[in-house]
Amino acid sequence: MKNVLKVFKIGGGVLDDDAQLHQFVREFSQVRGRKILVHGGGKGASQLLQGLGIEPRMVQGRRITDAATLDVVTMFYAGKTNKQLVALLQQAGTNALGLSGADGNVIRAVKRPVTDIDYGFVGDLPADSVDARLLGTLLEAGLTPVLCAITHDGQGQLLNTNADTIASTVARALAASYEVELHFCFEKDGVLADITDDASVIPQIQPAQYQQLKAEGVIAAGMIPKLDNAFAALAAGVEKVVIENALKINEPVKTVLCRS
Template sequence: MLHVVKIGGKLIEDEFLLDTFLKNFHKLRGSKILIHGGGKYASILSKRLGLYPKIVKGRRITNMKTLEVLIMSYAGLLNKALVASLEKLGTSTLGLSGADGNLIQSIRRYVKSIDYGHVGDFNKESVNIKDLYSLIQLNYVPVFCAITHDAKGHLLNTNADTIASYIAISMKEIEEICLHYCFEKRGILRNLEDANSYYTKINFDNFYKFRIFYQGMIPKLENAFYALKKGVRKVNILHPSSLFCRRKDKTLLYL
């Protein structure tokens, strides 16, 4: 079993939650890959530098100055802090962007109604399956930030939920995959004011019928359901306390 785990949101900023996650991630049996975001921290850093983030439909508009901040945040401080913390627990890790080892290529998003700037999108050949699996066979845990490249010398901001989805889809050709989207809630909530009102299961039809989720959750769910459609065996959205154990306080997605 290969666990593909994505973390983001307030989880990265909350010392207790992050510590809980890292300990449980360390205990996960089988192969594993970690993908992290960090948009909230990047937004804070941007404001300190006099840049104000613009988010459209849950996705960040990325001009060149914004891209520089994201690279500093994602591929720099956040990535290496996670690597150091996992190494402390005894997990042999490699902190990576998509450009490292040419592991994840992307193409700059085409301009349609919105110009997202220096943002990467994927295709079925984006993930370098062979070399990524070689790292896993050497008992390394790859830790990817949300930066990829276009193989033309350009780095691109890429949605971490999308990276997790495409890694899971690509690696299913080699191993059985469990894709986890891990954040600060116990699952997808019916009521944002009630932390215990999570759905235990959500299927694709209900997601698009009711549109009951807040804006930032839409890209996550779109990527999660896309992975299921492409043959990933299991996808769930959960709190870090549920990652290692068999507790049912999580949201399982199904078609």
């Protein structure tokens, strides 16, 4: 029987609020067993860019990453944010190790090709991009890897990669060795049947039900790519995907996505 591994992804809502971040760290540290944390950068990177006279540019929620922007987000994601998270986790009793994709060659990306939009130094992840053996070694040594959104191409170039994509790809890569649960944590308690009612959490969604909810417009906009990625992860061997409130990960309220 495989050991359970829980991969958590957190984003800006938690990272941008000091009190929420401390609460999440306390909750995360109470999760027993093997675990990995993947994080984005929040609004802090955009604020830092503006402070340096660089105007942040986003297209469909994706950051346009030119050379100057890459320098700043690398400092912010792989430096300040990652190391602050690691320090808080150590304080809470979790022996964490902060990593970019370049560290240990743990995540190798490919630069996104230019089509109708030039995203700059943005990295996409092929199926074999994650070194699952290295992550497994760290996990079995009792460490909790904390992965930021900076990867590399193996040729000396750092790249900015979407944190949701990193979490999903890491979960898939480790599914051969572990019973993987992928947890997407944000400000809501789960997927809502009514976006105006925070209590309308859908407890469980199966693939056929998901297609119906999309057709009915219950699930729309930014939640669609997140759930598309989630069901793709299930199809690739991930045991379970959970959509939940970052501050309530040890509480029963959440949405669980199932293969069937």
